[in-house]
Structures are given as structure tokens and as C-alpha cells.
Amino acid sequence: MSHHDQQTAGIERRLAEQYLNTYCRETAHPDPRIDACAPADEALMPHCATWRQQGLMPFVVDLPGSATRLAGAFSHFSPVGYHRLASELWVQQSGHWRRMDDVADLSDLIAAALTAASPSPSGATHNQARLQALMRNSIAKVRRFHQAPAAHDRPDYVASEQGLRFGHVFHVTSKASDGFSEADLCAYAPELGASFQLHYFAVRSDLLDMQTIDHKAVPIDPAAMHFAEALLRDGEYRLLPSHPWQAQYLLGLDNVGMLVRDGALISLGPLGERVWPTSSVRTVWLPQQNLFFKLSLNIRITNFVRNNPDEHVARALDASIALGLLPAARVRQEHFRILQEIGSETLKVPDKELRAACAVIYRQAMTQEEAQDVHLAAALLEESALGDIPLRALLQQAAGDRAPDADLLRRWWRRYLDVSLLPMLELFADYGISLEAHLQNSLIGFKDGWPNCGYARDMEGTSISRQRFPFLARLDPASPALYDEAQAWHRFQYYVLVNHIGHVAACLARLGPCDEASLWRDAVQSLRGCKASALALVETLLQQATLPVKANMLSSFHQQGETPSWIAIPNPLKN
Template sequence: MHGLALTSPAEEAEGATLAALLRCCVREVAGPRGLVWPAPPYVLLRVGGELLRARTRGGAALRFEGRPERLEAGAWHPLTTDELVRLAQADLGRGRGHNEEFAGQVAASRTAMAVILRARAAAVPPADPWLASEQALVYGHPFHPSPKARGGRGWLRYAPEAHASFPLRLLGVRADALAQEGDVTALDGLGEAPAGYRLLPAHPWQLDLLRPALGGELVDLGPGPAVMPTSSVRTVYAPDAGVCLKFSLDVRITNCVRKNAWYELAGAVELTRRLTPIFHDISRKHPGTRWLPEPGYRSADLGPRLLEGLGVIVRTGPWLGGSPGVTPILAGALAAGSPAPEALGRDPLAWWTAYVSAVARPVLELYFTHGVILEPHLQNVLVDLDASGLPVAAVFRDLEGAKLVTGRHDLTGLAPQVARAVSYDAERGWARVVYCLLVNHLVEIAATVAGHGADGEDGADGEGEILPELWKAAREILLQQAGELGWPLPLSDLLAGSPLPAKANLSVRWARAADRSAGYVPIANPLA
């Protein structure tokens, strides 16, 4: 994946960490200063006053071949992550304050990646192809400085990349202390609560963190059924119940502490109610398109910390409602080349055309026709593949990222915090759609498809010939849909070549800010 002759998990983790940080520097450090220059087959950039180069492939995805290098005394020398951290800090510290945690976070992510790689080599992957795809994201976000950052202790036993499986912990909540909305009947099938109590499953990692705050209104009923973590870590799959359960985790994973705020619990149920008829309409216009509703949540009404810390959202499982003969696969796994469908190798352009149609068209229909904003990034989209591996439909999930366009939906009667949590203004929403759909998602998929299409050709040169064909095909699909939608101005501007917004993950981590405050940097639009 990184073009290195790797011999150990530590070396593989170093290569992946270095590549991710270098991508961030291209986008957020050198790029905005005009200090990035194409010099095929290399990209040159200046960071911290030093000249760096990397052999690149994959266009805007910035996939590197071989080890990046720095120029010293007129000769090129291999670059290390620690050196790049030092150089990036020199630039980031100018006018942006100081972050004494940054180097440690990058190093901790690299160490975690090496631990994952060692554990994964000794683990048995799940037989379920969808679950295997959820657990395939070994390297994490390709444009994040610390993509495998994990807070807390004992995280490996809950790591999806290590093919973890563990029992839930079951609690009994006294009936008069129960908090819930919507349909949570799936939870009651996970075990049995004593008289006067209701069953509340808990993530064992979170329960260890909260145990000092637990009171007499809760009883520990012991271990429950086995579950498997999905790509987000805190959302697990309960195969016996056929549902996913989204827990709070009071630990930092990449950018954020992953906690279900009370207004997000209520918002999931509210959005499920509102989006059900809308997705019914979408599935008629774009057959096969699915979503995974979040029909209910349950928690303990024992003060804000436990209400949010023990809150669990029920999400429909990905195998429910799919067409016969299709297999849902996480888009992020497809971008990483795991799995590599047979149909992709046979005809990359046809595969890509089917993929773009399946994923992009419903997202744009939702935004322009219904005023619904999805976050269709690589971890929020599953793709239904037929028996040959050809994409036939998209499956959208995670209502935390779904929003309603302000002014297009009546939010009267909702608590102000819930209304704010489920809505964005149109401009902010469009930026989020474009970033998630194009920059985070289709750019990465295109690089993978081009890699398959270049097999047998001259490496990066072969990819360079195929990528324009892929984006030409994508443009034709979006042009047709723009006509169907009446040529809305934001989509017309996108097709005319307006720059794409790329999320500034490095900057937000340097600022130690919440993920929701992340800004964007403009990058070239491959549709132009």
C-alpha cells in the first residue's frame, strides 16, 4: 500500500504514519503557502524550511510509492516520521500557538498501529464478509496525523482491526430510572432483567470507566451475548439480534471523545421518524438504495454523566432489507483494496461507473430534492455488491452525521439543542456533502480503481492515464443528474470546476479543537 519493502509491524506502522502526516502537510501546511510543486513522478514540498519529495500516484488521493525523502547537503535522504513532525511543528507553530501533545499523539498512533498489526496477524478474521470489511481499516484515515490514536487503557481487546469479539455487560435499570425513546425491543432480547428493572446493555470498556459513578438504581447482571466492534470502535454488531448498538465511549478516538450526548440520542430517533418516508421515495427513484435507521435509544436517567455515558442507540443491521444475492461491504475497505472484487479487476471503468451511480446519485437527490444532508464518507457508506462484485446500491448509516437543511423542515416543538443537532444551514451542509462524497470518498475509490486499471502498465504512468477517464465518466453521471434536478447552482458550480473543500484534520488536531469546528482547505476539483 505504501510502496515499501516492509519487514515488521513497526516498519509498516512507520511507513503508514509518515505517509498520512505527509499528505496532511501537502494539503494544510505547504499547499496553502504555495510550497508544493509537481515534478513527475514526484511531488515536491517545503515544510519547516526543508525541501521534501515523494513519488506519488493516485492523483488527489496522494498515494506514495517508496519512502519520502528530504534534501540535505545536495543529496536525498530517507525521511522519518519524527523528522516530519519536527518540521511540521515549526510551520504550525507560526501564529497558531503551541501544542506540546502533538508529537506524542503521532507517536502513540504509530505505536497503536504496530500493536494492531501484530495482533491482527495472530487473529482469525470473521466469516461474515461485511464484518470482515468493517475490521479492515488497519491504517485509518489517510489524511489524519494520528489516525489510530486511542485513549484509555486496554483498548486492544475492543479493537475491530484485531478482529476482537467480546461479551456485552448487562445492567438492570430500575424502572423508575429508565430513559428511552422509540423502538428498543431488540435490547430486551439480549438477556433477562429482574422484576422492577429493565435491561440495559453496556460496553465493558465504558462500564469500567463509569463504575465509580454507578449507584443503587443499577444492578450488574453479568456478561451478555458476544458482539463484534465495527470500524467506528464504539458501534458493535450483535449477530444474534441482527442489530448494531452504538455506545458512548469516554475515550478519544482520532479527534474526538466518542460520547452520545443527550440531544444526539433524541436526535437519532427524531431523524429516523422524519427520514423514513424520504428514504422510501429515494429507494423508488434509485432502486436498491438503503439506509440503516436508528429507531430507539435506552439509558439510565441518573444525571447527565450516566444518561449520556450509558446511552445506547439501536441501529438496524446491514443484512436486514438487502436484495437477495448482494453483500454489503464497507466503502472504506474497498478504498483500501480489501476486498478487491472480481468485477473491478475485469472492467475498472464499468465498476467505477456503477459505483458512482450507486453512491452519488442518492446523496445529491437527498440534498436538492429533500433538503437532507448526509455524511457519505468512507466509514458511513456500505456498498451492496452482487455475486461478481459489481456495485448495485449504496447503504447509508450513522444519523449523527445526517442533518436537515435549515428552513426546509419544520422543527417546531423540538428542544433547541435537538433542533441544532439535527440541522445545518444550506451552505455548511453542501460543503459537508461535497467533502464527504468527493474528497473523502470518491477520490480515494478512484485511486484504488486506477491502481487496478494500471496493472501490467508502467506503474504510476498507467494510473495517470486511467484517472482522467474515471473522472470524465463521473462527470457525465453528475451532468445527467444536474439536468434532472433543474441545474441547481451549487451542483453547476461543482461541475464547472469550483475547488473542493478538504477537511483540515491536521489543523484541528493541532488546535486541540472539537471535530465539529474543523475548517476546510481548497483543493483541485478532478471533475473540472
């Protein structure tokens, strides 16, 4: 089989695995494997026998509303649902089995099954058509991203940020987007190795709404300031950066056109250093300034239009204000750092949609020297179409001249917990600050292959427990960053423990030398070594039967992006 054919088959297998695992987890099919002694479909029996001879685990999934069944085999079974699909997927319709060669067929079957299971199937046809379109859009994007050769001339950290070609492993629309043309994808998609200059506007000072944590002006690219020196000299104008796609979108709006004609807004065009879009598409890294900019993009990516509404900006800045009230050593530890937001800018106009479309959030970043050894956690764990995973190379580096064995993996795993789970759990225990440190919000620095420093970013998802935060009087009582204790703790369990830590454990187990159960037992021992102030939370975790999981597929189907559905999975820490 040629390299192209191997990659094509690998893309289909990876997407089928992603969609199958998501469907099983969100529709109460945690273990679809079939017992060797159980009666099987006669036509399927030869396949099952072959799979078992190969050491694989056959499974069958029945889809509601029709006589449709899915079958295949796993080479790895995961207690958190990240099973590895070892072979092609088979589908039975009208009593006949056939191999599924196009994963788009699976997307249609899943959308139809969700409609059939809906309390009102006739009323869910719109949701079905919409989900089908989004899934097919996502499939097309994944295939498109794999057509491009590997990008060169970019820092290793950028290669990690831009290396997510499949996206969230429990999301059926992980790469869906609506708004970028093919030319836009080539210019701006991180998956295609994009880099570009930002578009700058000069904004009349009385029209600029700037908020900062330390009451100082937000940092502006020196090259952009030099270009606009004459406009800025007397303080009449200030600079506002924008994503170049968004700048063209804004310039096409009537109300922005009026501001331009009145001289309140001047379009300066592309200026400043070359920036690199990160995995979120709209957040960019400015290495010369040690900053991230979270820009607005009025395009839909997965379930959301990715601009910056006032509430999101307020939550991000309030979370950073709260972190600023803590001892500096808790925010910037030797082996764990929080990359806080430092300010925001937008237009001072009553139109909330225009404010959201113009807003930019300024965020701390690592230094260029630090970034040389930093990886995006999600990219570190993403299995490629050809079956490789970047994590393997780091483990080999940690092992040196010998092959990584179970002992090394378990020591590496405990070191990983030391720079991620433990400091974040202790932060919540002591201050009630629950970071939304899922895989795409988490960066890990390595030294000789070993986890050395964890970084948490994007404070917009932070939730602060009103009952636990000791400086509550210093925050606005109506702050969107404030949550009840149960809500903040619920979010911690999903974003940090399930989405992030659970997936690292599952990926390590896929590599072979040790299973997930051993890794979770090690996690229990690490948790019991936490500070005394966190031990009550640890015991709560160890006793509860389930952990919460955000149901991305069901939320997409029911169009509940801002108020997602939740399910529960068995807690691998229990017992």
C-alpha cells in the same frame, strides 16, 4: 528481504505517505513535484535522475521555520491529493540529506512546522507537544495492529469492518487512542479481531430515559432478557447495555456507586450474543438481531471522547424522524438503503456527563444474508503495508477470466456512482437531507464483483436544510439536525463528494488502466443523468472552482475537534 522486513518498511512508507499528503493538502502545497528543468539541490540531483529513469515524479517540500526540506518521489499524482509515495522519504537538515527511517521523525517535523507557521509560535508550543504525542500514539497503534496475525472465525463483513489498520488517509492521528491498556486492546480493538458480550445493567424503570422513533420499546437481546426475567417481570427494572470497558469505568464512578448501593442500578455482567466491534471501535454489530448499537466509550479516539452527549443523540434521532416522514421508497431503495436509528436509552439523571457516558443508540442493520456481500467502503480502499488493496479482488471478480481494463473500470465506477452519489444527491435535492456518508459511514453490497447496493449509516452526522426540507413543521425548530442550506450543502460536498467519492476515484486510478481525469469526466456524465430536480445542484457543482475539505491535521493541532478548520481544493468536476 523477509516478509517481516517488507511489512515494516511498508508500514513506514504508508504512514509517511499519509502524513506527507495531509500536510501538503492542508498547507497549500497541492503539487510539490519539481520540474525536470528547474534547478535542484546538487546533492539531490542523482536521486532525482534515478527516480525519473524509473518513471517516478520527484518532489520537494520546504518546512517553515527552519532549513528543513523533505524529498522523495511519487508513482501516482492525484488531483485530490492522494499521491502515492513510491520510495523512502529523505530529509535535509543543516545542509545534509539523510534517509528518514522512522516516520516518528516526520511527525515531529510536521508538528514543529505547524508551530513555526502559527501566528504566535511561542504560544503554540503546547499544541506542538500535544500533536507530537498524538501522532506518536497513532504510529505505535498502527505498528501494534500489524503485529497480530490475521483473525479467523469471523464473518467476511466483520473482516472488512475490522480491516482498517491505518485509518483515514488524510488524518495524522487516525489511530490515536487514550484509555485502552494493552489488555483492553486485545479484548476490544476491532483491528485485532475482537468480539465480546455486552455488559448489561438492570435500571429501575423510573431512572431509565428511553426515546424511540415509533414509540415502541427498544429491542433487547432475548438471552439477556431471559437471564433477567425475574427483575423485568413486574416492570420495575429495564435493561441497559454497555460496552464492557465502559461498564467498568461507570462502576468506578462515585455517583454510579450510589445508584448501585440504592438498588436503582444492578450490574448483571456479560450477557447475550457475541457482538463485533466495527471500524469506529464503539459501535458494535449484533448479527442475530440485525442491529448496530452505538455505545459510549469514555476514551479519546483521534480528536474526541467517544460517548453520546444529549445533542448527538437528539441529532441522530431527529434525522431518523425526518427520514420517517419521507416515502419509504426513498429510504429503502432497491440499490440504496439508509440504516436509520430506531431509539436510544440512557439514565434519567441531571448530570449531562453521566447521561453521555451511559447512552446507547440503537440502529438498523443489514440481515446476516445481506451482510455476506457487504464491505465497509473505507476498508475496501485501504492499501495494506505490502501494497495490496481489497478493491483489486472485486474488480477481478467483475472482470471474470480476463484482466480488468479501462473500459471495465469505468463501467464499474459508473455503477458505483449509481448506488452512492446519485441517490444521495437526489435525496438532498428533493428533501434537503445531507447524509454524512463518508467512507467509514458507507457500506457497499456487491454482486459478482459489481456494486449492487449502497448503505448509509450513523444519522448523528446528518444535516437537514431548513430551506429545503418540506416537513419542517414536524420537527423541533431547535433540533440540532437542522442547518442553513449553505451549511448542509457544504457538508454534503465534503463528506459525500470529496471524502467518499473522490477517494474511490483516486484508488481506482492508482490501479492503472485509467486516470482520475477520465473518471471525473464519467462522473459528470452520471451527474447529468440525475433526476430533473437535482440538475440545478449538478450545474452548481460543475461550475464552482473549489470543493471544501475538513482540515483534520490543523484541527488537531489547534484543538478544534468540535469546530474544525476547513480548506478548499480545486474541484475535479469543473471543466
